[in-house]
Amino acid sequence: MKKDKTHIHWYPGHIAKAERKLKEQLSLVDAVVEVIDARLPLSSSYENITGLLGQKPRLILLNKSDLTDKNELKHWVSILEEKNNATVMVSDAKNSKDLNIIIKKLEELSEPRIQEIMKKGLLRRPARVMVVGMPNVGKSSIINKLTRSSKTKTGAKAGVTRQQQWVRINPKLELLDTPGIIPMKQDNQEAAMKLTFVNSVSENAYSNEIAANNLIEILAEKYPEQLKNYYQLEDSDISLENIAIRRNWIISGGKADIERTSVYVLRDFREGKIGKFILD
Ligand code: G4P
Numbered sequence: 001m002k003k004d005k006t007h008i009h010w011y012p013g014h015i016a017k018a019e020r021k022l023k024e025q026l027s028l029v030d031a032v033v034e035v036i037d038a039r040l041p042l043s044s045s046y047e048n049i050t051g052l053l054g055q056k057p058r059l060i061l062l063n064k065s066d067l068t069d070k071n072e073l074k075h076w077v078s079i080l081e082e083k084n085n086a087t088v089m090v091s092d093a094k095n096s097k098d099l100n101i102i103i104k105k106l107e108e109l110s111e112p113r114i115q116e117i118m119k120k121g122l123l124r125r126p127a128r129v130m131v132v133g134m135p136n137v138g139k140s141s142i143i144n145k146l147t148r149s150s151k152t153k154t155g156a157k158a159g160v161t162r163q164q165q166w167v168r169i170n171p172k173l174e175l176l177d178t179p180g181i182i183p184m185k186q187d188n189q190e191a192a193m194k195l196t197f198v199n200s201v202s203e204n205a206y207s208n209e210i211a212a213n214n215l216i217e218i219l220a221e222k223y224p225e226q227l228k229n230y231y232q233l234e235d236s237d238i239s240l241e242n243i244a245i246r247r248n249w250i251i252s253g254g255k256a257d258i259e260r261t262s263v264y265v266l267r268d269f270r271e272g273k274i275g276k277f278i279l280d
């Protein structure tokens with residue numbers, strides 16, 4: 001049977017397994033960094049994260065800020081702070097040399113929990129934190145930046161599977177060196193579609209043509225000038241077909257090569273070539 005590619009498909013078994021693993025990892029930490037793709041401040045955040053974290057402090061990182069409009073992003077920082085009652089920071093893990101400010105924030109956020117432990121008469125220990133987020137938002141890049149100056153693996157701790165290692169960032173902070181992957185589950189198809197644009201969805205789950213069509217529709221509405229400039233289109237001819245013709249992506253019979261055009265449009269967007277956008 002041919003798969004219906006107009007919808008994004010999730011696999012309940014995979015999701016349940018990923019959620020279990022995430023819960024197990026979360027039970028080991030004092031605070032969490034949730035990485036969100038700054039181009040999708042709502043669609044790439046996990047609705048149920050507070051359910052998973054309970055009272056645990058969370059730092060929200062709007063990563064890939066280099067691919068967004070910085071002024072528009074400032075508004076989103078305030079919106080997310082208010083909505084989540086959490087600290088929100090902006091990052092660019094690809095270009096920034098260091099992310100020390102994040103380390104300081106994590107120490108600060110974890111301190112009340114460490115104080116609680118000490119009140120019970122226990123010795124002070126480093127706070128333990130981890131990075132979570134949807135696929136491709138930049139979790140590993142952030143972990144690499146945070147651990148760049150410290151490669152001291154502290155070894156497995158009780159309850160931690162052997163693959164998971166803690167890296168001592170400084171005497172006050174340890175970071176789990178593997179990210180927590182937030183399983184891809186979006187009941188909201190509109191948000192799911194946007195996640196395909198930023199490559200957070202497995203390629204098997206959607207059609208390039210449908211994703212590219214949706215992308216240019218949103219760009220035509222929100223950022224028409226950049227879209228038209230980049231592909232040299234007029235108002236009336238924003239379509240994959242016309243992009244194909246402008247670029248001379250033609251197949252036999254003189255027809256537009258829609259598959260190739262779709263792949264290129266998605267790639268141009270992902271690389272920030274069309275412009276710097278926020279799509280929520
Ligand atoms: P993940 O662990 O959440 O799955 O994401 P990962 O760090 O692997 O990053 C996914 C892709 O996003 C990588 O690109 C990475 O370089 C890029 N990336 C991460 N953070 C940023 C950022 O702040 N800005 C930009 N522009 N890109 C970022 P890739 O193409 O898969 O690899 P590479 O070509 O960069 O090596």
